[in-house]
Amino acid sequence: MIDTQDITGLVLAGGRGSRMGGVDKGLQNFRGLPLALHTLMRLQMQVGHVMVNANRNLAAYEAFGAPVWPDVIADYAGPLAGFLTGLERCETPWMLTVPCDTPLFPLDLAARLAAAADQAGADIAMAAAPEDDGAGGTAVRTQPVFCLLRVDLLESLVAFTQAGGRKIDAWTAQHQHVVVPFDQPGDDPLAFFNANTLAELHSLEGSGTP
Numbered sequence: 641m642i643d644t645q646d647i648t649g650l651v652l653a654g655g656r657g658s659r660m661g662g663v664d665k666g667l668q669n670f671r672g673l674p675l676a677l678h679t680l681m682r683l684q685m686q687v688g689h690v691m692v693n694a695n696r697n698l699a700a701y702e703a704f705g706a707p708v709w710p711d712v713i714a715d716y717a718g719p720l721a722g723f724l725t726g727l728e729r730c731e732t733p734w735m736l737t738v739p740c741d742t743p744l745f746p747l748d749l750a751a752r753l754a755a756a757a758d759q760a761g762a763d764i765a766m767a768a769a770p771e772d773d774g775a776g777g778t779a780v781r782t783q784p785v786f787c788l789l790r791v792d793l794l795e796s797l798v799a800f801t802q803a804g805g806r807k808i809d810a811w812t813a814q815h816q817h818v819v820v821p822f823d824q825p826g827d828d829p830l831a832f833f834n835a836n837t838l839a840e841l842h843s844l845e846g847s848g849t850p
């Protein structure tokens with residue numbers, strides 16, 4: 641049984657934010673708080689420990705009160721660089737990654753991923769959520785940046801990234817993993833809506849979801 645207190649939550653705030661005009665996304669205002677702090681607080685309620693992965697404005701992130709780690713691979717290598725950085729620093733058996741730009745993510749994310757990993761005996765559990773399929777309908781798609789993973793996968797991720805691997809799905813496919821759909825009655829359809837632009841961030845800010 642995975643105890644959620646044995647999970648360290650990692651807020652991924654290390655991106656370039658190019659679709660937001662190159663600003664540091666995690667420091668943009670969301671409902672009166674920096675977006676990454678809002679995310680950190682939502683994650684902190686669900687797990688035993690938290691930390692932040694950021695590559696700019698480190699002092700501003702440190703003011704949140706959690707450890708802050710910049711990427712151990714140079715040149716904005718993508719979210720997997722954040723995974724690698726977190727795994728190197730994590731002191732619990734499990735780590736849960738959450739991007740800083742999806743502020744309404746489920747309040748039961750950690751519990752549901754942990755239960756599914758337990759049940760499947762998996763080393764990795766990722767969320768999936770309904771998304772616009774581009775043809776007027778919706779399709780449930782994996783959201784690989786919402787990833788619960790065993791910390792002893794570090795060695796595997798070091799090898800994968802040293803060989804030039806950058807795609808989360810290509811790495812998780814090498815391990816026993818389970819995908820957990822968040823499309824049940826009562827699940828918020830906006831929960832996995834991420835803000836890539838400032839306009840998207842403002843529209844999320846006004847949504848009724850707490």
Ligand SMILES: Nc1nc2c(ncn2[C@@H]2O[C@H](COP(=O)(O)OP(=O)(O)OP(=O)(O)O)[C@@H](O)[C@H]2O)c(=O)[nH]1
Nearest residue numbers: 652654655656657658659716717718719722739740
């Ligand atoms: N550590 C780290 N995280 C990254 C990197 N690139 C993206 N991320 C994170 O991965 C998540 C998804 O990022 P994207 O939306 O694809 O990238 P972004 O940099 O935030 O925004 P764009 O530049 O507009 O694509 C976010 O939480 C980012 O902070 C990176 O190079 N290093």
